[in-house]
Amino acid sequence: MRGQTIALQLGFEVGDTPEFGFRARIPRDDKRLDRTEINMKLGTLLVESRITEADFQKQRPDLVESYRDFTDVFDTELLPRRNGQYVSYQLIRNVLAAHELGLSFTDPLFSKSRCLLPVAAMEK
Numbered sequence: 001m002r003g004q005t006i007a008l009q010l011g012f013e014v015g016d017t018p019e020f021g022f023r024a025r026i027p028r029d030d031k032r033l034d035r036t037e038i039n040m041k042l043g044t045l046l047v048e049s050r051i052t053e054a055d056f057q058k059q060r061p062d063l064v065e066s067y068r069d070f071t072d073v074f075d076t077e078l079l080p081r082r083n084g085q086y087v088s089y090q091l092i093r094n095v096l097a098a099h100e101l102g103l104s105f106t107d108p109l110f111s112k113s114r115c116l117l118p119v120a121a122m123e124k
Contacts, residue, residue: 012042012043012044012045013043016042016043018040018041018042019040019041019042020039020040021037021038021039022037022038022039022040022041022046023035023036023037023038024036024037024038024046024094024097024098024100024101025097025100026067026093026096026097026100027067027068027069027100028066028067028068029066029067029068030066034067034093036090036093036094036097038094038097041103044102044103044104045103045104045105045106046094046097046098046101046103046104046105046106047105047106047107048090048091048094048105048106048107049107057087057088057089057090058082058083058085058086058087058089059085059086059089059092060084060085060086061081061084061085061086064086064089064092067093067096069096069099069100070092070096072099073095073096073099074092074095079092091107094107
């Protein structure tokens with residue numbers, strides 16, 4: 001029973017089959033779509049598990065900020081940068097993909113971040 005409760009709280013049911021290498025699309029301001037691969041989808045939960053990567057890639061601001069829902073999802077002042085570039089670019093893309101699909105997202109390193117806006121601000 002406890003396992004089922006935890007599963008439901010995380011957005012999946014006991015017995016759901018994980019989809020590894022889940023492919024998602026992220027809309028940009030210019031109406032194009034970027035593709036990204038997320039480690040796993042389990043029910044309504046997207047999971048990133050590459051915890052050995054230190055920064056999950058860096059990216060220049062003009063590219064990161066060109067995602068359609070970027071400022072709706074993130075408090076951009078709180079997102080970490082290094083040498084002017086956003087760090088954790090892959091995680092940013094995964095959160096945007098989850099937002100677009102109406103799913104949840106988790107990552108052991110990123111989940112404690114304060115750069116996400118409250119859920120009410122993310123509703124479409």
